[in-house]
Amino acid sequence: MFTQEKTETGVTERLNELFYKLEHCDEDEQKQKIEEMNEMINEMDGKEFRSVFTTELFNRIDKMIEVKKLPLEIAILLLKRVGFFKVLKGIWINRFNESSLEEKFKEIIYDENEKKDEDKDEIIFVDICECYFMLDNQFSSDMYPLCVSCLLNVASSKEKKEEAQKKVVIALLALNCIEENDFFGRELYLKEITEIIKYHQEHRNLARLGYQSVWHFMIKRFLNDKSLEGVIENELHFGREAKRELKELMKCVNWKKKEEERGKGRGEETILMRWLKTLNMYICFFKLKNEELDVLINSIIQVFRMAKDNHGEICNWCIFSLRNAAENRNVEIEDLLKGGAADAVLEEIQRQTLNNIIVYKCLQFFAIASNRLKEEECDEMKEAKRKAAKRKALEKMEEEGCEDTITSFHKKFYYLNRKYHYYLSSRISDYFVNV
Incomplete structure (x- = not known):
C-alpha cells in the first residue's frame, strides 16, 4: 500500500486497492476505477489525503505513464481531482514536487511550448499546466510566462454552461496557487483578469467559486504591485463586490447545523471561508477609505454573528480579520469602534466555549487598539478626536465588564x-x- 499510516481508514484502503488495480485494466476500466477514486477523494479529510498521496504514489504514476500502463490523459483525470481537492481544502503537501512526475510535467510544458501552434495539443497543455500549479508548491519562475496566459485563456470563457464553468473554475484555482511572493509582470495577466471581472459584473456568468478565485488572484498580485490599488478599488469596486458576495453566501449556509451534522460537502461554506481569507489580505495591506472600511467591517461582523455558535473556523477568521484591521495603520481605531468591531470581539471573548487561538486573537485586538489609542497626536483636532474615542471605548469596556x-x-x-x-x-x- 502507498499509505504510510499503520492503520488505514476504509476510504484510504479502498482507494489504494483501486489504484493498485489500474495497471492491470484496459482503458475503459481504468476510467471507471478513477471515477470511483475521485468520488472517494471527496470523502477524505486532510490526514487521509496526506496518507494516500505520497511521493511514492506520484512516482508510481510517472512509471505507469512511462511504460504505457496508464495513458497520460487518464492519469490526468485523477490528478486534476487530487489537485482540486488539495487547493479547495487548503491542504499543504510537498510530495508532488519531490517526485519524478513533477519533472515529467515540466518537460511536457517546455516541449508543448516549443511546438508551433498547429502542432500543439492544447487540451493536454492546459491540463498539465493546471495539474502542475495545483499539485506543486515550489514553482520554477520560468513556468509563469509559459502557463499563465494559457490558463487565463481558459478562464476568459464567457459561457454559462455548467461544463464550461467547471473548466473556468479549475483554471482560476490553478492560477491562485501562485503565491503573492511569486512575482511576474502585470502584462501577463492584468488585461484578462480585469475583463473577466467586469464581464461578470455585467452578465453574472461566473460560478461563485470562480468569481472568488479571480478576485483572490487579483488581491495577491497587489502585494507586489501597489499601483493596482486604483484598479481594484475604483475601477473594479472590490468592497462593493465582496459585500454582495458575502450577503448572498450567508443566505446559503446552514448556520444552525453543528460541525458533526454538516458532512464534508459544504460548498457555500467553503467559498465563504475563501472570501474571508481574501478580505483579510485586503484589510491587512490596503489603504482603506472610511466608507469602504465600514462596508467590509460590517460584512465581517454580520458573518461572525451568524457563525459564532456552530462554525468555529469561520468565526476564527472573522476575529482574525478584525484584529488585523486594528493593526493596519491606515485604519482609524475610532472607525472600528464606531463600526462595531470592538462589540463583536467583546461578545466572543465572553463566551464560555472559546478555544485558545480565538482567546489569543481577541486579546491581541484589545492590546493593539489600546496601544493605538494611547499614541500621542500632534494635531489638536486629531488629539481631541482620539480622546473622545478613548472615552467611548472606556465606557463600553466598563459597561460590558x-x-x-x-x-x-x-x-x-x-x-x-x-x-x-x-x-x-x-x-x-x-x-x-x-x-
Whole structure:
C-alpha cells in the first residue's frame, strides 16, 4: 500500500486497492476505477489525503505513464481531482514536487511550448499546466510566462454552461496557487483578469467559486504591485463586490447545523471561508477609505454573528480579520469602534466555549487598539478626536465588564505566547483604555 499510516481508514484502503488495480485494466476500466477514486477523494479529510498521496504514489504514476500502463490523459483525470481537492481544502503537501512526475510535467510544458501552434495539443497543455500549479508548491519562475496566459485563456470563457464553468473554475484555482511572493509582470495577466471581472459584473456568468478565485488572484498580485490599488478599488469596486458576495453566501449556509451534522460537502461554506481569507489580505495591506472600511467591517461582523455558535473556523477568521484591521495603520481605531468591531470581539471573548487561538486573537485586538489609542497626536483636532474615542471605548469596556474578562485570562498569557509564538504583553494595563 502507498499509505504510510499503520492503520488505514476504509476510504484510504479502498482507494489504494483501486489504484493498485489500474495497471492491470484496459482503458475503459481504468476510467471507471478513477471515477470511483475521485468520488472517494471527496470523502477524505486532510490526514487521509496526506496518507494516500505520497511521493511514492506520484512516482508510481510517472512509471505507469512511462511504460504505457496508464495513458497520460487518464492519469490526468485523477490528478486534476487530487489537485482540486488539495487547493479547495487548503491542504499543504510537498510530495508532488519531490517526485519524478513533477519533472515529467515540466518537460511536457517546455516541449508543448516549443511546438508551433498547429502542432500543439492544447487540451493536454492546459491540463498539465493546471495539474502542475495545483499539485506543486515550489514553482520554477520560468513556468509563469509559459502557463499563465494559457490558463487565463481558459478562464476568459464567457459561457454559462455548467461544463464550461467547471473548466473556468479549475483554471482560476490553478492560477491562485501562485503565491503573492511569486512575482511576474502585470502584462501577463492584468488585461484578462480585469475583463473577466467586469464581464461578470455585467452578465453574472461566473460560478461563485470562480468569481472568488479571480478576485483572490487579483488581491495577491497587489502585494507586489501597489499601483493596482486604483484598479481594484475604483475601477473594479472590490468592497462593493465582496459585500454582495458575502450577503448572498450567508443566505446559503446552514448556520444552525453543528460541525458533526454538516458532512464534508459544504460548498457555500467553503467559498465563504475563501472570501474571508481574501478580505483579510485586503484589510491587512490596503489603504482603506472610511466608507469602504465600514462596508467590509460590517460584512465581517454580520458573518461572525451568524457563525459564532456552530462554525468555529469561520468565526476564527472573522476575529482574525478584525484584529488585523486594528493593526493596519491606515485604519482609524475610532472607525472600528464606531463600526462595531470592538462589540463583536467583546461578545466572543465572553463566551464560555472559546478555544485558545480565538482567546489569543481577541486579546491581541484589545492590546493593539489600546496601544493605538494611547499614541500621542500632534494635531489638536486629531488629539481631541482620539480622546473622545478613548472615552467611548472606556465606557463600553466598563459597561460590558471587559476588564474582568481579560483579567480572568491573565494566568494564560504565558501559555498562549508559548503555544502561538507571538508576543502577548503580560501587563494587564496594556489591554485597557485609560482616558
